[in-house]
Amino acid sequence: MNDHDGDGYFGERVAAMYDESSEEMFEPSVVAETVDFLVALADGGPALELGIGTGRVALPLALRGVPVHGIDMSRAMVARLGAKPGGDAIGVTIGDFATTRVPGTFSVAYLVFNTIMNLTTQAAQVACFRNAAAHLAPGGCFVIEVMVPELRKLPAGQNIVPFHVSPTRWAFDAYEVATQAMSSNYIQVADGRGEYRSIPFRYVWPAELDLMAQLAGLRLRERWDGWTRGPFTNESGQHVSVWEKPVD
Known part of the structure; x- marks a missing residue:
């Protein structure tokens, strides 16, 4: 998923207009639903965002008292995060979120807005689950928001x-x-x-994600139609799924 400048498909040109081009995802009500969900899961512990981007979720989550660290390949996107109020207080590691390790353990790791599909091979998606699991404390959760293939x-x-x-x-x-x-x-x-x-993307089915989680030593805890915890049904166009690291 890299290109010549090392920022993948999210280099300076995309970063400069990213917030505006995805403005519906930056609506306060949309962000609040996501943040409320993650605050409850973190339960006072730290959070790791895979693909932190320009900080759409990380910044308001940090304002709610959750310590956040991020991993992202795009220096251009991270620069936009750092320039926002409070952005310089959020630690970010530059790297591929499927494989890059950071110090410490986390109560919750999360990957939102279809970003799992930016990993364009099954092997990379499996590696992402293993990487998330390795960062979680026992009882910690990995959360993914992703579309159902249309x-x-x-x-x-x-x-x-x-x-x-x-x-x-x-x-x-x-x-x-x-x-x-x-x-x-x-x-x-x-x-x-x-x-x-x-x-380019690689679309992925809920059941396939569950198997990836199993390979990483995680188990499905809950699956919803969205951040407001509506029921996931045959008609759902997306899902928010939570896998838990067992306490053993």
Whole structure:
């Protein structure tokens, strides 16, 4: 998932507009639901954010009294975090969150907003679970927020699902069912010029995540439709899942 500048697909150009391009995820009500959930799980202990980015969750979580450390590959994204009020007080380690270790143990580790899918191989996703488990204290929890693959939305004989259409911007997901590879693709027209950008992912099913957790020595504690703990059903388009490290 790296490119030439070491920041993967989240270099300076993306970092500069990330908060605005994902503004719906920065809505105070959305962030508050996430933070409330994580505060309860942390129960006064420290938290580790995998893919901390610009601090959308880490900053308000720290304001609630939870010590937060982050791991992220993108120096450009982390620089945006450090420039925000309170950002310089949050420790961040630059590295691949699937393998990078940091000192100490944590009450909760979390990976939000589909970021598990930025790891584009099954092996890397398994390694991420093992890395999270290695950082957890006994009884600690690993939390993932991720979409349910939208294969039911695929038109017959096609592999593309549009998710944004406007006069100047088009965006669609492309699925490769045989390999579980997918990509999010963006086309934008500005000042008479077109621009195309594509980001690769690997989609993953809830049951597959449970097996990854088992391989890492974790067990499923709960699964919800979202941060407000609605029931996870056949119609859910996402899930928030919590795996626990046994106390043995």
